[in-house]
Amino acid sequence: MRRPLCTVSLILAAVLFIILALSPPEPYPFAAWDGKTITVSGIVCAKEPKGSADGTEFLQLTLREIAAECDEPDPISAAPGEAFRAQGETPESFPCAQGAIARLSGKGAALRTADAALPIGSWVRLAGTLRCFPQATNPGEFDSRSYYQTLRISFRIDDVRILSSEGSGAPVGVALYRIKRALARILEHCAWSEEDAGILRAMLLGERGGLPEETRELYKESGIIHIIAISGLHISILGMGLFRLLLRVQKRFLPLRFLTWQALGPALISVSFMLFYGNMTGMSSSSARAVIMFCFHMGALLCRRTYDLSTAAAAAAALILTAEPRCLCSAGFLFSFGAVAAIAVLMPVFQSRGMKALSIPLATLPVYLHFYGLFPVFSPLLNLFVLPLMTALMLGGLATLFLGGLYLPLGRLPGLLCHGILFSYRSLCRFSMALPGCRLICGKPEPWETVLFFAMLLVLILMERRRWRLPELWKALWVLAAVLLLFHRDRSGLELHILDVGQGDGLVICADGVNIMIDGGSVSKRDTGKYQIEPFLHSVGAGHIDLAVLTHDDTDHCSGLIAMLEDGYDIRRVALPVLRAEKGKGQETDGNYQKITALCRERGIPICFPERGDELLFPRSPRLRMLCLHPSAAASYEGANEGSLTFLLRYGSFTAVLTGDLEKRGEEDCLAFLIERGLPEEGGITVLKVGHHGSGGASSAEWLSQLCPRTAVISCGKNNRYGHPAAETLRRLEEAGCEILETRQDGEICFSTDGRRLRTERFLR
Numbered sequence: 001m002r003r004p005l006c007t008v009s010l011i012l013a014a015v016l017f018i019i020l021a022l023s024p025p026e027p028y029p030f031a032a033w034d035g036k037t038i039t040v041s042g043i044v045c046a047k048e049p050k051g052s053a054d055g056t057e058f059l060q061l062t063l064r065e066i067a068a069e070c071d072e073p074d075p076i077s078a079a080p081g082e083a084f085r086a087q088g089e090t091p092e093s094f095p096c097a098q099g100a101i102a103r104l105s106g107k108g109a110a111l112r113t114a115d116a117a118l119p120i121g122s123w124v125r126l127a128g129t130l131r132c133f134p135q136a137t138n139p140g141e142f143d144s145r146s147y148y149q150t151l152r153i154s155f156r157i158d159d160v161r162i163l164s165s166e167g168s169g170a171p172v173g174v175a176l177y178r179i180k181r182a183l184a185r186i187l188e189h190c191a192w193s194e195e196d197a198g199i200l201r202a203m204l205l206g207e208r209g210g211l212p213e214e215t216r217e218l219y220k221e222s223g224i225i226h227i228i229a230i231s232g233l234h235i236s237i238l239g240m241g242l243f244r245l246l247l248r249v250q251k252r253f254l255p256l257r258f259l260t261w262q263a264l265g266p267a268l269i270s271v272s273f274m275l276f277y278g279n280m281t282g283m284s285s286s287s288a289r290a291v292i293m294f295c296f297h298m299g300a301l302l303c304r305r306t307y308d309l310s311t312a313a314a315a316a317a318a319l320i321l322t323a324e325p326r327c328l329c330s331a332g333f334l335f336s337f338g339a340v341a342a343i344a345v346l347m348p349v350f351q352s353r354g355m356k357a358l359s360i361p362l363a364t365l366p367v368y369l370h371f372y373g374l375f376p377v378f379s380p381l382l383n384l385f386v387l388p389l390m391t392a393l394m395l396g397g398l399a400t401l402f403l404g405g406l407y408l409p410l411g412r413l414p415g416l417l418c419h420g421i422l423f424s425y426r427s428l429c430r431f432s433m434a435l436p437g438c439r440l441i442c443g444k445p446e447p448w449e450t451v452l453f454f455a456m457l458l459v460l461i462l463m464e465r466r467r468w469r470l471p472e473l474w475k476a477l478w479v480l481a482a483v484l485l486l487f488h489r490d491r492s493g494l495e496l497h498i499l500d501v502g503q504g505d506g507l508v509i510c511a512d513g514v515n516i517m518i519d520g521g522s523v524s525k526r527d528t529g530k531y532q533i534e535p536f537l538h539s540v541g542a543g544h545i546d547l548a549v550l551t552h553d554d555t556d557h558c559s560g561l562i563a564m565l566e567d568g569y570d571i572r573r574v575a576l577p578v579l580r581a582e583k584g585k586g587q588e589t590d591g592n593y594q595k596i597t598a599l600c601r602e603r604g605i606p607i608c609f610p611e612r613g614d615e616l617l618f619p620r621s622p623r624l625r626m627l628c629l630h631p632s633a634a635a636s637y638e639g640a641n642e643g644s645l646t647f648l649l650r651y652g653s654f655t656a657v658l659t660g661d662l663e664k665r666g667e668e669d670c671l672a673f674l675i676e677r678g679l680p681e682e683g684g685i686t687v688l689k690v691g692h693h694g695s696g697g698a699s700s701a702e703w704l705s706q707l708c709p710r711t712a713v714i715s716c717g718k719n720n721r722y723g724h725p726a727a728e729t730l731r732r733l734e735e736a737g738c739e740i741l742e743t744r745q746d747g748e749i750c751f752s753t754d755g756r757r758l759r760t761e762r763f764l765r
Helices: 004-022 080-086 108-117 144-150 171-190 194-205 213-222 232-253 259-280 285-302 309-323 325-329 331-349 353-357 359-372 379-406 408-434 447-465 472-487 528-539 555-567 578-583 592-603 664-677 701-707 727-735
Strands: 037-051 057-068 099-105 123-131 155-166 374-376 439-441 494-498 504-511 514-522 547-549 615-617 624-630 646-651 654-658 687-689 711-714 739-742 749-753 758-762
Touching: 004 309, 004 325, 037 099, 037 108, 037 155, 057 108, 108 155, 144 325, 171 194, 171 259, 171 379, 171 408, 194 213, 194 379, 194 408, 213 408, 232 259, 232 285, 232 379, 259 285, 285 309, 285 331, 309 325, 309 331, 325 331, 331 359, 331 447, 353 359, 353 379, 353 472, 359 374, 359 379, 359 447, 359 472, 374 379, 379 408, 447 472, 504 528, 504 555, 514 528, 514 555, 528 555, 555 592, 624 664, 654 749, 664 701, 701 727, 727 739
Parallel strands: 099 155, 514 547, 654 687, 687 711, 711 739
Antiparallel strands: 037 057, 037 123, 057 099, 123 155, 374 439, 494 504, 494 749, 504 514, 615 624, 624 646, 646 654, 749 758
């Protein structure tokens, strides 16, 4: 068997993938302790000074070997044992934790004192507030909980108070941390801007806490975020550079007869250096992969064997997955190994330089679409300019560290080179993002599409191995067909998505290529437009919004819409309630209505004002009809809730009533109109989006009796301070025979139909 180690490693990865795909996720055991004061002890295994967006500084500790202590008094509030007993628990019932992040807030001198008092490897006992990492509850949303689980971190501890610490720490860990902090200070002094310092710290030291959020987003959207990860480039420059230097020095001063003995000393020193470097920078999956492959390279050299890239990469994957199988679902892991696989097996298939340059973007394209739902169209071309300069940037950064370590002003000279390269990166990224069609938003591919895509690439690889070589043009056409298959989406039928935006409302309707958004805001989740709504739209391939409907201008219904208008999302028409636009009646809240109209005027987005009896039609989806039930232009209403836009959506036999914060007065007006029109037809409606998040003043018995909904959906946040949904509302829905779904429990809820058959999917079930 050729490459037996590679084959075994690939089989192991496939088995782990199947197990992860088929096994249900384990319940998260720490949710019951969220927000509670706890006292824990553990060993400090990593530290990093960080800063938040609001300018707050804190020291982030990573703790391992976590143990809860509940038998001694807690000087902050009450004894931890009492806190446990208040919930009817015992100290032994606290779940087993793999690790935790503790955030110690403070100012400069206080943080430096705490930093010095908590060396790497020391034992620390602390008290603070346990915070769970948020779980993704919508398609496309970043899953912080899953991400930290791959890092073996179970929860976060805020408002930390150090109770005691013991031990002088692990000598190697302490030394590496001090070196890292010294190098970080050199970069901070020698870089020509704070942005340069943050990028160089991320690239060379693995510290991303100083990386500006704007720069991170710019690199991510441009498709060059990989340049700030510790990867194979670092290893080739540092590891191989050190090895060749030591080998040359040894040959000059200590010549040996046998090549193996000549290389032994330099190889051992280089491997040790790279292991220390990997540990100092955090040993992410990409850096772990590069370090392991470097060790294989040195081993092959010492054993006088040919270094095989595929075998080294497969063995590295097996070692990483054995330590943490959930890395197989990590974007960083898949991008890193996908790039290596492209270099090893896909790049040799092509002869032209252009196709070779496209090999890595081609192999990682399904990963990009799976996690982001979009692809930066100009990223392959951008990387042709960016990657050749990476070596110069790395060498400039290393020269900055070396010269700055000797004399700080000297480090400014290579720092100027780094500044010029980073300035060109930033300019190129902004130029590419300003070009029309810079992002192709096509949504997350189906599993069968991904499998077929890789099968088509595998056919090319096997044909090349069997020497059944096709002309380069035929290969390019074959690759184009595979890419088009991956980009293809079936847009037929209707999908009604009720998003989980916490305490707020957000609905998206996708029907035969028509995209409609109704509301989009929250008062319990930060930047819901950026972190929930837009990622969801990308995941379903909604690159534009044909119509954005605002039922009323409360913040929990429009904060995300305002953010999307400010960010320049492709919104082609906006519908607002006629009430304020024409009559100026109703309670003004935060000026959101005026802000939205001003943004629409600024961007040239037409505004329409539906009123009772109007029917919205869409030429691209002739079966989709939206009848406006409320408000009436002839009536006046006391507040924004009473004047909420309400629609009856129809698509074949599927019907849904979509309310904003409609309550008693609005429901009464709608009832009169429905009775007059003889709506809904016999059998009632399919779905009711319950008004005002299920408050006690909404969904009256008369309203439910007229609509006869089969399914009622309530959009509200967990543990919200308004008590939504109200017990009496739930009782009325149950008495009406409704199936009740709630976003706080089910996450995003999707109703899919072709006009006859209906399928209901809940993201968290």
